[in-house]
Amino acid sequence: MSILLIEDTIPLAEVYMEYLQDENAEINHVTTGEEAFSYLSGHSPQIILLDMNLPDADGMDILKYVSDTGMKCCVIVITGYGSVSRVVDAMRLGAFEYLQKPFDQGRLVLTVRNAMERMYLRQMVDSYKSQFGITEYHGMLGSSNVMQKVYDTIENVAPSSATVFITGESGTGKELCAQAIHDISTRGHREMVILNCSAIPKDLMESEIFGHVKGAFTGAIADRQGAAQRADGGTLFLDEIAEMDINLQSKLLRLIQSGTYQQVGNAKTCTVDIRYICATNRDPLKMVEEGRFREDLYYRLNVIPLKLPSLRERGRDKLEIALNFLRKFSKEEGKNFKNYSPRLEDVILRHNWPGNIRQLQNIIRNVVVLNEGEVVKLEMLPKDFLDSLIDDENHIGSAFRDSNVTEKKPDVQTIRPLREIEQQVIEEAIKICEGNISRAATYLDINPSTIYRKLKSWPKKELN
Numbered sequence: 001m002s003i004l005l006i007e008d009t010i011p012l013a014e015v016y017m018e019y020l021q022d023e024n025a026e027i028n029h030v031t032t033g034e035e036a037f038s039y040l041s042g043h044s045p046q047i048i049l050l051d052m053n054l055p056d057a058d059g060m061d062i063l064k065y066v067s068d069t070g071m072k073c074c075v076i077v078i079t080g081y082g083s084v085s086r087v088v089d090a091m092r093l094g095a096f097e098y099l100q101k102p103f104d105q106g107r108l109v110l111t112v113r114n115a116m117e118r119m120y121l122r123q124m125v126d127s128y129k130s131q132f133g134i135t136e137y138h139g140m141l142g143s144s145n146v147m148q149k150v151y152d153t154i155e156n157v158a159p160s161s162a163t164v165f166i167t168g169e170s171g172t173g174k175e176l177c178a179q180a181i182h183d184i185s186t187r188g189h190r191e192m193v194i195l196n197c198s199a200i201p202k203d204l205m206e207s208e209i210f211g212h213v214k215g216a217f218t219g220a221i222a223d224r225q226g227a228a229q230r231a232d233g234g235t236l237f238l239d240e241i242a243e244m245d246i247n248l249q250s251k252l253l254r255l256i257q258s259g260t261y262q263q264v265g266n267a268k269t270c271t272v273d274i275r276y277i278c279a280t281n282r283d284p285l286k287m288v289e290e291g292r293f294r295e296d297l298y299y300r301l302n303v304i305p306l307k308l309p310s311l312r313e314r315g316r317d318k319l320e321i322a323l324n325f326l327r328k329f330s331k332e333e334g335k336n337f338k339n340y341s342p343r344l345e346d347v348i349l350r351h352n353w354p355g356n357i358r359q360l361q362n363i364i365r366n367v368v369v370l371n372e373g374e375v376v377k378l379e380m381l382p383k384d385f386l387d388s389l390i391d392d393e394n395h396i397g398s399a400f401r402d403s404n405v406t407e408k409k410p411d412v413q414t415i416r417p418l419r420e421i422e423q424q425v426i427e428e429a430i431k432i433c434e435g436n437i438s439r440a441a442t443y444l445d446i447n448p449s450t451i452y453r454k455l456k457s458w459p460k461k462e463l464n
Protein backbone atom coordinates (compact mmCIF):
# COMPACT_ATOMS: atom_id res chain seq x y z
CA MET A 1 0.00 0.00 0.00
CA SER A 2 1.16 3.53 -0.62
CA ILE A 3 0.16 6.43 1.61
CA LEU A 4 0.45 10.13 0.88
CA LEU A 5 0.66 12.29 4.00
CA ILE A 6 -0.28 15.92 3.41
CA GLU A 7 0.63 17.86 6.57
CA ASP A 8 2.31 21.24 6.84
CA THR A 9 3.50 20.94 10.46
CA ILE A 10 6.69 18.93 10.08
CA PRO A 11 7.02 17.73 13.71
CA LEU A 12 3.44 16.38 13.55
CA ALA A 13 4.12 14.67 10.23
CA GLU A 14 7.17 13.01 11.79
CA VAL A 15 5.09 11.75 14.69
CA TYR A 16 2.44 10.30 12.35
CA MET A 17 5.08 8.56 10.25
CA GLU A 18 6.63 7.07 13.37
CA TYR A 19 3.20 5.87 14.53
CA LEU A 20 2.77 4.10 11.21
CA GLN A 21 6.27 2.68 10.83
CA ASP A 22 5.21 -0.91 11.54
CA GLU A 23 2.41 -0.84 8.98
CA ASN A 24 3.00 -2.48 5.66
CA ALA A 25 2.96 0.77 3.72
CA GLU A 26 5.23 3.18 1.91
CA ILE A 27 4.62 6.74 3.15
CA ASN A 28 5.36 9.85 1.13
CA HIS A 29 5.10 13.23 2.77
CA VAL A 30 4.32 16.65 1.29
CA THR A 31 3.80 19.91 3.17
CA THR A 32 1.76 22.13 0.85
CA GLY A 33 -1.27 21.98 -1.41
CA GLU A 34 0.91 22.74 -4.40
CA GLU A 35 3.23 19.82 -3.68
CA ALA A 36 0.18 17.61 -3.10
CA PHE A 37 -1.37 18.43 -6.50
CA SER A 38 1.92 17.92 -8.26
CA TYR A 39 2.45 14.57 -6.51
CA LEU A 40 -1.11 13.43 -7.30
CA SER A 41 -0.78 14.30 -10.98
CA GLY A 42 1.90 11.63 -11.32
CA HIS A 43 1.05 9.09 -8.61
CA SER A 44 -2.00 7.24 -7.33
CA PRO A 45 -1.59 6.59 -3.62
CA GLN A 46 -4.12 4.19 -2.12
CA ILE A 47 -4.53 6.18 1.07
CA ILE A 48 -4.27 9.93 1.61
CA LEU A 49 -3.89 11.40 5.09
CA LEU A 50 -4.98 14.95 4.55
CA ASP A 51 -4.60 17.85 6.95
CA MET A 52 -7.52 20.10 6.02
CA ASN A 53 -5.72 23.31 7.02
CA LEU A 54 -2.82 23.87 4.67
CA PRO A 55 -0.96 27.15 4.28
CA ASP A 56 -1.63 27.54 0.56
CA ALA A 57 -4.76 25.45 -0.14
CA ASP A 58 -8.00 24.23 1.28
CA GLY A 59 -8.04 20.50 1.98
CA MET A 60 -11.50 20.49 0.44
CA ASP A 61 -9.98 21.30 -2.98
CA ILE A 62 -7.73 18.27 -2.73
CA LEU A 63 -10.73 16.12 -1.83
CA LYS A 64 -12.62 17.53 -4.82
CA TYR A 65 -9.67 16.78 -7.08
CA VAL A 66 -9.57 13.16 -5.87
CA SER A 67 -13.31 12.77 -6.38
CA ASP A 68 -13.43 14.55 -9.78
CA THR A 69 -10.57 12.52 -11.21
CA GLY A 70 -12.17 9.30 -9.93
CA MET A 71 -8.92 8.38 -8.20
CA LYS A 72 -9.33 5.08 -6.39
CA CYS A 73 -8.14 5.91 -2.90
CA CYS A 74 -9.33 6.35 0.66
CA VAL A 75 -8.91 9.86 2.03
CA ILE A 76 -8.62 10.25 5.79
CA VAL A 77 -9.07 13.89 6.74
CA ILE A 78 -7.35 15.43 9.73
CA THR A 79 -9.16 18.37 11.28
CA GLY A 80 -8.74 20.69 14.20
CA TYR A 81 -11.02 20.52 17.22
CA GLY A 82 -14.60 21.70 16.70
CA SER A 83 -14.80 21.77 12.91
CA VAL A 84 -17.90 19.57 12.67
CA SER A 85 -19.35 21.23 9.58
CA ARG A 86 -16.04 20.82 7.73
CA VAL A 87 -16.08 17.14 8.62
CA VAL A 88 -19.61 16.80 7.29
CA ASP A 89 -18.64 18.53 4.03
CA ALA A 90 -15.57 16.33 3.72
CA MET A 91 -17.59 13.15 4.23
CA ARG A 92 -20.02 14.33 1.56
CA LEU A 93 -17.16 14.74 -0.83
CA GLY A 94 -16.26 11.11 -0.29
CA ALA A 95 -13.72 11.21 2.56
CA PHE A 96 -13.40 7.75 4.11
CA GLU A 97 -12.91 8.82 7.74
CA TYR A 98 -11.79 11.75 9.82
CA LEU A 99 -9.36 12.17 12.66
CA GLN A 100 -9.77 15.06 15.00
CA LYS A 101 -6.56 16.49 16.50
CA PRO A 102 -5.19 15.45 18.90
CA PHE A 103 -5.38 11.69 18.32
CA ASP A 104 -3.21 8.88 19.60
CA GLN A 105 -1.27 6.15 17.82
CA GLY A 106 -4.02 3.57 18.36
CA ARG A 107 -6.65 5.66 16.62
CA LEU A 108 -4.39 6.52 13.68
CA VAL A 109 -3.25 2.93 13.18
CA LEU A 110 -6.81 1.59 13.39
CA THR A 111 -8.15 4.13 10.90
CA VAL A 112 -5.32 3.47 8.46
CA ARG A 113 -5.77 -0.29 8.77
CA ASN A 114 -9.51 0.06 8.08
CA ALA A 115 -8.70 2.10 5.00
CA MET A 116 -6.16 -0.49 3.86
CA GLU A 117 -8.72 -3.24 4.25
CA ARG A 118 -11.27 -1.23 2.28
CA MET A 119 -8.82 -0.66 -0.55
CA TYR A 120 -7.86 -4.30 -0.55
CA LEU A 121 -11.52 -5.40 -0.77
CA ARG A 122 -12.22 -2.84 -3.46
CA GLN A 123 -9.33 -4.09 -5.57
CA MET A 124 -10.60 -7.62 -5.17
CA VAL A 125 -14.14 -6.65 -6.19
CA ASP A 126 -12.81 -4.70 -9.19
CA SER A 127 -10.78 -7.64 -10.36
CA TYR A 128 -13.72 -10.03 -9.97
CA LYS A 129 -15.97 -7.58 -11.78
CA SER A 130 -13.64 -7.37 -14.73
CA GLN A 131 -13.15 -11.15 -14.80
CA PHE A 132 -16.75 -12.23 -14.50
CA GLY A 133 -18.73 -9.13 -15.42
CA ILE A 134 -20.51 -9.16 -12.04
CA THR A 135 -23.48 -6.84 -12.12
CA GLU A 136 -25.02 -7.59 -8.76
CA TYR A 137 -24.14 -5.60 -5.68
CA HIS A 138 -25.62 -6.77 -2.37
CA GLY A 139 -28.84 -7.91 -4.01
CA MET A 140 -29.01 -4.88 -6.30
CA LEU A 141 -28.88 -5.76 -9.97
CA GLY A 142 -27.61 -3.40 -12.61
CA SER A 143 -24.35 -2.04 -13.92
CA SER A 144 -25.39 1.28 -15.47
CA ASN A 145 -23.19 4.29 -14.76
CA VAL A 146 -25.83 5.79 -12.46
CA MET A 147 -25.92 2.62 -10.37
CA GLN A 148 -22.12 2.32 -10.28
CA LYS A 149 -22.13 5.75 -8.65
CA VAL A 150 -24.67 4.52 -6.08
CA TYR A 151 -22.49 1.48 -5.31
CA ASP A 152 -19.44 3.74 -4.93
CA THR A 153 -21.31 6.00 -2.49
CA ILE A 154 -22.44 2.99 -0.47
CA GLU A 155 -18.84 1.71 -0.33
CA ASN A 156 -17.60 5.09 0.82
CA VAL A 157 -20.21 5.84 3.47
CA ALA A 158 -20.83 2.39 4.91
CA PRO A 159 -17.76 2.19 7.18
CA SER A 160 -18.40 5.52 8.91
CA SER A 161 -21.25 6.23 11.30
CA ALA A 162 -22.54 9.13 9.23
CA THR A 163 -26.30 9.41 8.78
CA VAL A 164 -27.46 8.58 5.27
CA PHE A 165 -30.60 10.08 3.77
CA ILE A 166 -31.87 7.96 0.90
CA THR A 167 -34.36 9.48 -1.50
CA GLY A 168 -35.89 8.04 -4.63
CA GLU A 169 -39.22 7.21 -6.20
CA SER A 170 -41.29 4.37 -4.84
CA GLY A 171 -39.88 0.95 -5.69
CA THR A 172 -36.34 2.11 -6.55
CA GLY A 173 -34.70 -0.05 -3.88
CA LYS A 174 -34.29 2.32 -0.94
CA GLU A 175 -34.68 -0.42 1.64
CA LEU A 176 -32.30 -2.72 -0.23
CA CYS A 177 -29.78 0.09 -0.30
CA ALA A 178 -30.13 0.77 3.45
CA GLN A 179 -29.59 -2.92 4.12
CA ALA A 180 -26.44 -2.93 1.97
CA ILE A 181 -25.01 0.04 3.89
CA HIS A 182 -25.72 -1.68 7.19
CA ASP A 183 -24.40 -5.08 6.07
CA ILE A 184 -21.00 -3.81 4.97
CA SER A 185 -20.62 -1.40 7.87
CA THR A 186 -18.73 -2.30 11.02
CA ARG A 187 -22.17 -2.80 12.60
CA GLY A 188 -23.14 -5.45 10.04
CA HIS A 189 -23.01 -8.28 12.56
CA ARG A 190 -25.73 -6.53 14.56
CA GLU A 191 -29.36 -6.07 13.62
CA MET A 192 -30.69 -3.31 11.39
CA VAL A 193 -33.94 -2.27 13.07
CA ILE A 194 -36.51 -1.05 10.57
CA LEU A 195 -39.16 1.43 11.59
CA ASN A 196 -41.76 2.31 8.99
CA CYS A 197 -43.03 5.74 9.99
CA SER A 198 -46.08 5.55 7.72
CA ALA A 199 -47.29 2.12 8.82
CA ILE A 200 -47.56 2.79 12.55
CA PRO A 201 -50.47 4.84 13.95
CA LYS A 202 -49.42 8.29 15.12
CA ASP A 203 -50.16 7.80 18.80
CA LEU A 204 -48.26 4.50 19.00
CA MET A 205 -45.16 5.81 17.27
CA GLU A 206 -43.49 7.34 20.30
CA SER A 207 -43.64 4.09 22.23
CA GLU A 208 -42.56 2.23 19.09
CA ILE A 209 -39.32 4.26 18.98
CA PHE A 210 -38.62 4.77 22.67
CA GLY A 211 -40.50 1.89 24.31
CA HIS A 212 -42.72 2.22 27.36
CA VAL A 213 -43.12 0.97 30.88
CA LYS A 214 -46.12 -0.97 32.14
CA GLY A 215 -49.06 1.34 32.83
CA ALA A 216 -47.64 4.31 30.90
CA PHE A 217 -50.92 4.55 28.95
CA THR A 218 -54.09 2.54 28.50
CA GLY A 219 -53.13 -0.74 26.90
CA ALA A 220 -49.51 -0.69 28.13
CA ILE A 221 -49.89 -3.97 29.96
CA ALA A 222 -46.17 -4.72 30.21
CA ASP A 223 -42.80 -3.03 29.78
CA ARG A 224 -41.78 -2.85 26.13
CA GLN A 225 -38.44 -2.18 24.44
CA GLY A 226 -38.44 0.44 21.71
CA ALA A 227 -36.62 0.45 18.38
CA ALA A 228 -33.93 2.76 19.81
CA GLN A 229 -32.90 0.20 22.38
CA ARG A 230 -32.98 -2.69 19.93
CA ALA A 231 -30.80 -0.71 17.54
CA ASP A 232 -28.18 0.09 20.20
CA GLY A 233 -24.78 -0.80 18.70
CA GLY A 234 -26.43 -1.32 15.31
CA THR A 235 -28.42 0.65 12.77
CA LEU A 236 -31.88 2.21 12.92
CA PHE A 237 -33.54 2.51 9.52
CA LEU A 238 -36.29 5.13 9.62
CA ASP A 239 -38.32 4.35 6.52
CA GLU A 240 -40.83 6.85 5.10
CA ILE A 241 -39.38 9.44 7.50
CA ALA A 242 -41.35 12.27 5.89
CA GLU A 243 -44.55 10.78 7.32
CA MET A 244 -43.41 11.20 10.91
CA ASP A 245 -45.62 13.38 13.06
CA ILE A 246 -44.10 16.84 13.50
CA ASN A 247 -44.34 16.68 17.31
CA LEU A 248 -42.42 13.44 17.41
CA GLN A 249 -39.76 14.88 15.11
CA SER A 250 -38.37 17.03 17.93
CA LYS A 251 -37.99 13.96 20.17
CA LEU A 252 -36.23 12.12 17.38
CA LEU A 253 -33.91 15.10 16.89
CA ARG A 254 -32.99 14.99 20.57
CA LEU A 255 -32.23 11.27 20.33
CA ILE A 256 -30.00 11.77 17.29
CA GLN A 257 -28.20 14.78 18.73
CA SER A 258 -27.59 13.55 22.23
CA GLY A 259 -27.81 9.77 21.90
CA THR A 260 -30.20 9.79 24.85
CA TYR A 261 -33.94 9.27 25.29
CA GLN A 262 -36.60 8.38 27.82
CA GLN A 263 -39.08 5.55 27.60
CA VAL A 264 -42.74 6.61 27.66
CA GLY A 265 -43.75 6.77 31.32
CA ASN A 266 -40.19 6.56 32.63
CA ALA A 267 -38.07 9.54 33.71
CA LYS A 268 -34.79 7.60 33.52
CA THR A 269 -32.48 8.63 30.69
CA CYS A 270 -31.10 5.86 28.48
CA THR A 271 -27.95 6.26 26.37
CA VAL A 272 -27.51 4.51 23.03
CA ASP A 273 -25.04 4.30 20.15
CA ILE A 274 -26.97 4.17 16.89
CA ARG A 275 -26.20 4.66 13.21
CA TYR A 276 -29.15 6.23 11.42
CA ILE A 277 -30.29 5.66 7.87
CA CYS A 278 -33.54 7.16 6.68
CA ALA A 279 -35.53 7.11 3.47
CA THR A 280 -38.41 8.82 1.75
CA ASN A 281 -39.99 8.90 -1.67
CA ARG A 282 -41.01 12.51 -1.17
CA ASP A 283 -38.99 15.66 -1.70
CA PRO A 284 -37.89 16.38 1.89
CA LEU A 285 -36.75 19.94 1.19
CA LYS A 286 -40.18 20.77 -0.18
CA MET A 287 -41.74 19.38 2.98
CA VAL A 288 -39.42 21.61 5.01
CA GLU A 289 -40.56 24.61 2.96
CA GLU A 290 -44.18 23.66 3.56
CA GLY A 291 -43.54 23.45 7.31
CA ARG A 292 -44.34 19.74 7.43
CA PHE A 293 -40.81 18.63 8.28
CA ARG A 294 -38.52 20.24 10.83
CA GLU A 295 -35.65 22.04 9.16
CA ASP A 296 -33.16 21.25 11.95
CA LEU A 297 -34.02 17.54 11.76
CA TYR A 298 -33.68 17.59 8.00
CA TYR A 299 -30.14 19.02 8.18
CA ARG A 300 -29.22 16.63 10.97
CA LEU A 301 -30.34 13.64 8.87
CA ASN A 302 -29.14 14.82 5.49
CA VAL A 303 -25.42 14.35 6.20
CA ILE A 304 -24.88 12.00 3.28
CA PRO A 305 -27.66 12.34 0.69
CA LEU A 306 -28.08 9.33 -1.57
CA LYS A 307 -30.53 9.62 -4.43
CA LEU A 308 -31.56 6.41 -6.11
CA PRO A 309 -32.18 6.83 -9.83
CA SER A 310 -35.56 5.80 -11.20
CA LEU A 311 -35.64 2.64 -13.29
CA ARG A 312 -36.14 4.64 -16.50
CA GLU A 313 -32.77 6.32 -15.93
CA ARG A 314 -30.92 3.01 -15.73
CA GLY A 315 -30.48 2.25 -19.44
CA ARG A 316 -29.98 -1.42 -20.22
CA ASP A 317 -30.23 -2.39 -16.55
CA LYS A 318 -33.98 -2.60 -17.18
CA LEU A 319 -33.52 -5.62 -19.42
CA GLU A 320 -30.89 -7.19 -17.23
CA ILE A 321 -33.13 -6.92 -14.16
CA ALA A 322 -36.18 -8.14 -16.11
CA LEU A 323 -34.27 -11.20 -17.38
CA ASN A 324 -32.93 -11.97 -13.95
CA PHE A 325 -36.43 -11.83 -12.45
CA LEU A 326 -37.79 -13.99 -15.27
CA ARG A 327 -35.25 -16.74 -14.70
CA LYS A 328 -35.59 -16.57 -10.91
CA PHE A 329 -39.40 -16.70 -10.88
CA SER A 330 -39.48 -19.41 -13.56
CA LYS A 331 -37.28 -21.57 -11.37
CA GLU A 332 -39.41 -20.89 -8.29
CA GLU A 333 -42.66 -21.62 -10.12
CA GLY A 334 -41.34 -24.64 -12.07
CA LYS A 335 -41.77 -22.91 -15.47
CA ASN A 336 -39.53 -22.86 -18.57
CA PHE A 337 -39.38 -19.17 -19.44
CA LYS A 338 -35.97 -18.10 -20.70
CA ASN A 339 -36.38 -14.92 -22.72
CA TYR A 340 -38.58 -12.05 -23.86
CA SER A 341 -39.73 -11.53 -27.43
CA PRO A 342 -37.85 -8.68 -29.18
CA ARG A 343 -40.97 -6.50 -29.16
CA LEU A 344 -41.42 -7.00 -25.43
CA GLU A 345 -37.75 -6.22 -24.85
CA ASP A 346 -38.38 -2.97 -26.62
CA VAL A 347 -41.36 -2.21 -24.37
CA ILE A 348 -39.31 -3.02 -21.26
CA LEU A 349 -36.55 -0.67 -22.40
CA ARG A 350 -38.84 2.17 -23.39
CA HIS A 351 -41.63 2.11 -20.82
CA ASN A 352 -41.33 4.76 -18.13
CA TRP A 353 -41.96 2.37 -15.19
CA PRO A 354 -43.63 4.72 -12.70
CA GLY A 355 -43.56 1.98 -10.02
CA ASN A 356 -39.92 1.22 -10.80
CA ILE A 357 -38.38 -2.13 -9.90
CA ARG A 358 -41.24 -3.20 -7.69
CA GLN A 359 -43.67 -2.75 -10.61
CA LEU A 360 -41.39 -4.64 -13.02
CA GLN A 361 -41.03 -7.42 -10.46
CA ASN A 362 -44.80 -7.76 -9.89
CA ILE A 363 -45.56 -7.85 -13.59
CA ILE A 364 -43.00 -10.52 -14.31
CA ARG A 365 -44.15 -12.64 -11.39
CA ASN A 366 -47.72 -12.36 -12.65
CA VAL A 367 -46.70 -13.36 -16.20
CA VAL A 368 -44.70 -16.36 -15.02
CA VAL A 369 -47.45 -17.66 -12.75
CA LEU A 370 -50.25 -17.34 -15.32
CA ASN A 371 -48.53 -18.45 -18.54
CA GLU A 372 -46.50 -21.26 -20.08
CA GLY A 373 -43.72 -21.35 -22.67
CA GLU A 374 -40.09 -20.37 -23.17
CA VAL A 375 -40.49 -16.89 -24.58
CA VAL A 376 -42.61 -14.21 -22.91
CA LYS A 377 -44.76 -12.40 -25.46
CA LEU A 378 -46.34 -8.99 -25.21
CA GLU A 379 -49.87 -10.38 -24.99
CA MET A 380 -48.98 -12.32 -21.83
CA LEU A 381 -48.65 -9.08 -19.87
CA PRO A 382 -51.47 -8.20 -17.46
CA LYS A 383 -54.34 -6.42 -19.16
CA ASP A 384 -54.20 -3.23 -17.11
CA PHE A 385 -50.52 -2.87 -17.88
CA LEU A 386 -51.21 -3.30 -21.62
CA ASP A 387 -53.96 -0.72 -21.34
CA SER A 388 -51.55 1.70 -19.71
CA LEU A 389 -49.21 1.24 -22.68
CA ILE A 390 -51.95 2.18 -25.12
CA ASP A 391 -52.85 5.16 -22.97
CA ASP A 392 -49.26 6.27 -23.09
CA GLU A 393 -48.82 8.97 -25.66
CA ASN A 394 -45.38 7.61 -26.51
CA HIS A 395 -44.32 5.31 -29.32
CA ILE A 396 -44.62 2.20 -27.20
CA GLY A 397 -48.36 2.68 -27.23
CA SER A 398 -48.48 3.02 -30.96
CA ALA A 399 -46.05 0.15 -31.52
CA PHE A 400 -48.30 -1.97 -29.42
CA ARG A 401 -51.46 -0.78 -31.14
CA ASP A 402 -49.95 -1.56 -34.54
CA SER A 403 -49.13 -5.05 -33.45
CA ASN A 404 -52.80 -5.65 -32.75
CA VAL A 405 -51.90 -7.69 -29.72
CA THR A 406 -50.34 -10.56 -31.67
CA GLU A 407 -46.75 -10.15 -32.73
CA LYS A 408 -45.70 -9.92 -36.37
CA LYS A 409 -43.64 -12.76 -37.73
CA PRO A 410 -40.01 -11.63 -38.11
CA ASP A 411 -39.00 -10.93 -41.69
CA VAL A 412 -35.50 -10.16 -43.06
CA GLN A 413 -36.88 -7.05 -44.77
CA THR A 414 -37.36 -5.49 -41.35
CA ILE A 415 -33.73 -5.94 -40.34
CA ARG A 416 -31.76 -2.68 -40.46
CA PRO A 417 -28.01 -2.16 -40.15
CA LEU A 418 -27.02 -1.76 -36.52
CA ARG A 419 -25.00 1.43 -37.15
CA GLU A 420 -28.09 3.05 -38.68
CA ILE A 421 -30.20 2.19 -35.63
CA GLU A 422 -27.41 3.31 -33.32
CA GLN A 423 -27.15 6.66 -35.09
CA GLN A 424 -30.91 7.13 -34.93
CA VAL A 425 -31.08 6.30 -31.23
CA ILE A 426 -28.20 8.64 -30.36
CA GLU A 427 -29.61 11.48 -32.46
CA GLU A 428 -33.02 11.04 -30.87
CA ALA A 429 -31.50 11.13 -27.39
CA ILE A 430 -29.55 14.32 -28.16
CA LYS A 431 -32.71 15.90 -29.47
CA ILE A 432 -34.76 14.92 -26.42
CA CYS A 433 -31.98 16.29 -24.19
CA GLU A 434 -32.02 19.53 -26.18
CA GLY A 435 -28.49 19.14 -27.42
CA ASN A 436 -26.99 18.39 -24.00
CA ILE A 437 -24.53 15.60 -24.85
CA SER A 438 -23.61 14.59 -21.32
CA ARG A 439 -27.27 14.28 -20.34
CA ALA A 440 -27.99 12.23 -23.42
CA ALA A 441 -24.99 10.05 -22.55
CA THR A 442 -26.37 9.46 -19.05
CA TYR A 443 -29.69 8.25 -20.40
CA LEU A 444 -27.99 6.14 -23.06
CA ASP A 445 -25.73 4.77 -20.34
CA ILE A 446 -22.56 5.44 -22.35
CA ASN A 447 -19.65 7.83 -22.02
CA PRO A 448 -20.08 11.34 -23.48
CA SER A 449 -16.77 10.79 -25.29
CA THR A 450 -18.38 7.90 -27.21
CA ILE A 451 -21.07 10.27 -28.51
CA TYR A 452 -18.51 12.90 -29.54
CA ARG A 453 -16.47 10.23 -31.34
CA LYS A 454 -19.52 8.92 -33.18
CA LEU A 455 -20.77 12.40 -34.11
CA LYS A 456 -17.42 13.04 -35.76
CA SER A 457 -17.60 9.82 -37.73
CA TRP A 458 -21.06 10.49 -39.21
CA PRO A 459 -21.65 12.66 -42.26
CA LYS A 460 -22.40 16.26 -41.17
CA LYS A 461 -26.07 16.98 -40.61
CA GLU A 462 -28.25 19.30 -38.56
CA LEU A 463 -29.25 17.77 -35.25
CA ASN A 464 -32.47 19.60 -34.62
Ligand SMILES: Nc1ncnc2c1ncn2[C@@H]1O[C@H](COP(=O)(O)OP(=O)(O)OP(=O)(O)O)[C@@H](O)[C@H]1O
Residues within 6 Å of the ligand: 139, 140, 141, 142, 168, 169, 170, 171, 172, 173, 174, 175, 176, 177, 281, 321, 357, 358, 361
Ligand atom coordinates in the same frame (compact mmCIF):
# COMPACT_ATOMS: atom_id res chain seq x y z
N1 LIG B 1 -31.40 -3.00 -8.20
C1 LIG B 1 -32.28 -3.96 -7.86
N2 LIG B 1 -32.14 -5.21 -8.33
C2 LIG B 1 -33.01 -6.18 -8.01
N3 LIG B 1 -34.07 -6.01 -7.24
C3 LIG B 1 -34.29 -4.80 -6.74
C4 LIG B 1 -33.40 -3.70 -7.01
N4 LIG B 1 -33.87 -2.61 -6.37
C5 LIG B 1 -34.99 -3.00 -5.74
N5 LIG B 1 -35.25 -4.30 -5.94
C6 LIG B 1 -36.42 -5.05 -5.45
O1 LIG B 1 -37.55 -4.23 -5.70
C7 LIG B 1 -38.44 -4.24 -4.60
C8 LIG B 1 -38.59 -2.83 -4.06
O2 LIG B 1 -37.39 -2.45 -3.39
P1 LIG B 1 -37.42 -1.62 -2.04
O3 LIG B 1 -38.48 -2.09 -1.13
O4 LIG B 1 -36.03 -1.58 -1.50
O5 LIG B 1 -37.82 -0.19 -2.66
P2 LIG B 1 -38.25 1.15 -1.96
O6 LIG B 1 -37.55 2.22 -2.70
O7 LIG B 1 -38.02 1.04 -0.49
O8 LIG B 1 -39.78 1.23 -2.31
P3 LIG B 1 -40.98 2.01 -1.53
O9 LIG B 1 -40.74 3.48 -1.73
O10 LIG B 1 -42.18 1.53 -2.24
O11 LIG B 1 -40.89 1.60 -0.10
C9 LIG B 1 -37.86 -5.20 -3.59
O12 LIG B 1 -38.47 -6.46 -3.78
C10 LIG B 1 -36.39 -5.25 -3.94
O13 LIG B 1 -35.82 -6.49 -3.59
Ligand SMILES: [Mg+2]
Residues within 6 Å of the ligand: 174, 175, 239
Ligand atom coordinates in the same frame (compact mmCIF):
# COMPACT_ATOMS: atom_id res chain seq x y z
MG1 LIG C 1 -39.39 1.21 1.09
